[in-house]
Amino acid sequence: EAGVTQSPTHLIKTRGQQATLRCSPISGHTSVYWYQQALGLGLQFLLWYDEGEERNRGNFPPRFSGRQFPNYSSELNVNALELEDSALYLCASSSLIGLSEAFFGQGTRLTVV
């Protein structure tokens, strides 16, 4: 069974541009979580989607947004990129509410220059 897949693996953007990151959850998982992991820091919660709806968001500005598609895959969009947005962006998926741990993808390394 395929795990959580993220694309692209690496992404280089210039300041002010927009970045789009994609995530495909494990088959059967309906929840998708996005985290930011800046160098030397822990995982910072960004967004949680379940059944196509945004359920919760972390303490990030509105230029961080996303969506979940009917097939449960998800996109994270970051507008007006800033240098400090450079980080590893991790997607995780989990199964039925209250019954499952979260599994992570390998991440997208975003570099803003």
Place this chain on the structure above:
Amino acid sequence: QKEVEQDPGPLSVPEGAIVSLNCTYSNSAFQYFMWYRQYSRKGPELLMYTYSSGNKEDGRFTAQVDKSSKYISLFIRDSQPSDSATYLCAMSNTGNQFYFGTGTSLTVIP
């Protein structure tokens, strides 16, 4: 106060040693407890998952949860150089919103 506290280390041990990694938490509603291993520049890999209190063993790894003390531990027996990684604890009260520690960096010296 952070929801989850984890000593960032770094922790350095000789090969074969027993490693103890710990996290404390403040929310008594947490019921689901996880340990992840993250190699450099990779996504976290789920190592152990426990529900409520007690111990769980998987090979060289043992996870312990003490809800009365709000304290969880991961023990690694007969540590190997391949165990060198950052270890993240995570917990949840509903199973669908997760709180992570900042990670402990472990190096096992051959």
